[in-house]
Amino acid sequence: MRTLGAVAPEVPLVLLVAPPGYGKTTALRQWAAEDRRRFGWxxxxxxxxxPVRLIRHIALALHQIHPLDDAAWRALEVPDLAPQGLIVRRLVASVAACGEPWVLVLDDFHVLRGGNGxxxxxALVEELPAGCHLAVASRHKPGLRLGRLRAQGRCIQLxxxxxxxxxxxxxxxxxxAGLDHSEDAVEKVLCRTEGWPAGLRFTGTDGALADYFREEVLAGESAESVHLLLRTALLEELSGPLCDxxxxxxxxxxxxxxxxxRNLFLIPLDRERQRYRLHRLLAETLRSELRRRESGAEVAIHQRAAAWYAGHDRPEEAIAHAIAAGDTATAAHLVAGSVRAYVDTGRLETVCSWLEALADGALHRYPELAANAGWIWAMTGDAPRAHRCLRAAESGTRGVGAPDDGSAAVSVATLRAALAPHGIERMLADAHRAFALEPAGSPWYPLGSMLLGVALTLTxxxxxxxxxxxxAAHFGRTEDPSTASFALAQLSLLSMESGDWSAAADYADESWTVIESAGLPDYLSSITAYAVRARIALRQGDPRQAWHYVNGAQRLYIWPSAMAFPWLAAQSAILLGRLLLDLDxxxxxxxxxADARRQLVRLGAEGVLRNRYQQFVAELDRKDGPPVLPGTMVPTAAELRILQTQVASIYRKLRSSTRTEAVREGRNLGLIES
Known part of the structure; x- marks a missing residue:
């Protein structure tokens, strides 16, 4: 072992301190096999x-290195008559007579408890000649006073x-071992075993692993300690207050x-040694053992943990334990209160995992949760699930007799305005209602104000x-950055349409600043910001930068997709279509x-969106007319539609949304010559 072989000659004490199964003895034997010095064990x-037996045991180990002289043996015959220091000095002097450095190994040092030992x-460490080492292997920290040795650099610990x-x-x-050793397999094994050699040896044999822990770890623990370990194994983090x-x-x-x-597979999580976790394999074994012994104990433990975390403002851990306990009421309450904060700080996937873990029936019982869930699924492009959540929220508010101005009513009105299932006019009415129910400074106020602004724009x-x-931008900047950035991007669009390009650029920059500071570039709410920055780049004569932002918008357009918000899908399709047209x-x-037309059919929309669509299509028809060359035929409108359908099919097969992406993928597949 390179680390042991490189121990400096002036370091007399080498400590190997680790739980069982970490190969301490194996490492020492490898060291002995590779080192030219003599080893005694x-x-x-x-x-x-x-102490008498200990010093005689040490003497026998030293005798393996070099035969002890008669004076050393005589000192051992009456150890009570001579001070320990003198006996140690005689033993070391006898071995030192060989004239070469050596290594003495004391294995299983953790069995020693007395101060005399x-x-x-x-005393033995102090007497070692230069170049000699005492190697100590122990399962837990030895009770040696090492402060002076450490300060002098005369002790190393692995x-x-x-x-x-x-x-x-x-x-x-x-x-x-003839097992899968691909990168994925190695990563999985390392994640589970955390490099524990014995854990690797038991890979795929959970029964043998459980036996090992029972025999090597738990057998040495008191019944009370085992009882506590079984229960705390359900916790991802161990601290005194939580365990209490x-x-x-x-x-x-x-x-x-x-x-x-005692190094009992307990891994510290902070320098202060206030928080720990159990080694993953030990935790797995203990959980299985708890289920075998007391199948009903888990629920109460998870409920207590959920209550403690909730009381200490740690909702993520509280939700995980409430879900594990099957406590839907507590989990639903905590999720509903945490969704906005987690979404606005880039934790959308975490929220999705919570919603996936909750049973569908929870949505009907907790309408505010259903409304929050609707937002999440809409933001991830799952329109059918978003609409199911809306219906569940509407049903829940009616079923429980909720007040018309309560928080559930506000969240339902806001979600209904965003999904616009009944068209733009009804969207405006729902947005007015949601906005009217929320005072300035309340959590839903920025979102309600933003939706009202969009509905007014579209009408x-x-x-x-x-x-x-x-x-919306003012009140959401700190507490609701996704809403604030979207509102600023919509203001940029309004400025463009009024011809104020300076203001449009300012709003676009401000929107992007909010997006970057909040970590929202991959959020659907950023799609309009990408589009307006692309439009400004084109106006400034920078097509390369325009393509950069168009590709960003295209990525969000494909996934998570705006399909759950038909007005946003239509608006985005028109914005991107015009940009692509200008980029040839x-x-x-x-x-x-074609996408915009489908969304407009869903909305039944007249007015602003339809006018923008018609202007876009007219411009497309003007620019898209094929050149008429001598001896060629002009395709009919029907033939053009067929051609466009075929192009769309090719794009889908190549998983591309732009000509540039389609050409690149075609070249990668060898369909187009470079």
Missing amino acids: ALLDDSDND MDLIL GREELALTRDETRAVLAA AVLDRTDCTAWLAELES GAPDRAARALER DHPGAALKA
Whole structure:
């Protein structure tokens, strides 16, 4: 082992301290096999807690290195008559007569408990000649006073981190065993075993692993300690206060400190040693054992943990434990109160995992949760599920007799306005209602104001729309950045349409600043910001930058997709279609025109969106007319439609949304010559 072989000659004490199965003895044997020095071994046991037996055991190990002289043996015959220090000095002097450096190994050092034995070991360290080492292997921290040795740089300690198997070592072991040693397989094994060598040896044999833990770890623990370990194994994090709450005790801080001192597969999570976690494999084994012994204990433990985390403002952990306990009411309440904060800080996937874990029936019982869930599924492009959530929320508010101005009513009105299932006019009415129910400063106020601004824009009231969007940007900047950035992008669009390109650029820059600071570039709410920045780049004569932002918008257009919001899908299709047309991607523009038409049919929309669509299509027809060359035939409108359908089919097969992407993918597949 390279680390051991590189120990400096002036370092007399080498400690290997790690839980069982970390290969301490194996590492020492590898060191002995590779080192030219002589090694003496002493495998300690409980009888070595008698200092007399311990010194005789050490003498026998030293005798393996070099035969002891008669004076040393005589000192051992009457150890009570001579001070320990003198006996140690005679033993070391006798071995030193060989004239070469050597290494003495004391294995299973954790069995020693008495102070006299520790003093003897320290005396031995002080007497070692230059170039000689005392190597101590222990499962937990030895009771040696090491402060002075550490300060002098005369002691080195290798622990769990140094003894854990590396990625290359794990791959080699798997390969030697004839097991899958691909990168994915190695990653999975490392994640589960955390480099624990014994864990790797038991890969695929959970029964043998459980037996190992019972025999090597739990057998040495008291019944009370095993009882506590079984229950705390359900916790991803262990701290004194949390364990006290879960176990209904007051001494868990001391218990955890004692476990760590004995290296019982307890991994610290902070420098202060206030938070820990169990090794993953031990935690898995303990959980299985708890289910086998007390199948009903898990629910109460998870409920207590959920209550503790909720009381300490840690909703993510509280929700996880409430879901694990099957406590739908608590989980639904916590999720409903956390959705907005997590979405606005880039944690959309976390919220989706919560919603997936909750049963569908929870949505009908908790309308506010259903409305929040509707928003999440809409933001991830799952329109059918978003509409199911809306219906569940509407049904729930009617079923429980909720007040018309309660928080559930506000959330339902807001979601209905956003999904616009009944068209733009009804969207405006729902947005007015949602906005009227929320006072300035409330959590839903920025969103209600933004939706009102959009609805006013789409019904032809740009001045009133601008005021509503300004309110949304102002109040949402800190608490609701996704809404604020979207409102600013819509204000940029309004400025473009009024011919104020300077204001449009300012609003676009401000929107992008909010997006970047909140980590929202991959959120659907950023699609309009990409589009307006592309339009401004084109106006400034920078097509390369325009393509950069168009591709960003296209990515969000495809996934998560705006299909759950038909007005946004139509608006985005028109914006992107016009951009693609100006960038000479006519097939891509035609596809967007078809998308916009489908969304307008869903909306039954007249007014602003239809006018913009008609202007876009007219421009597309003007630019898309094929050149008439001598001897050629002009295709009919029907033939053009067939051609566009074929182009769309090719785009889909190539999983592309623009001509540039289609050409690149065609070349990658060898369909187009470079």
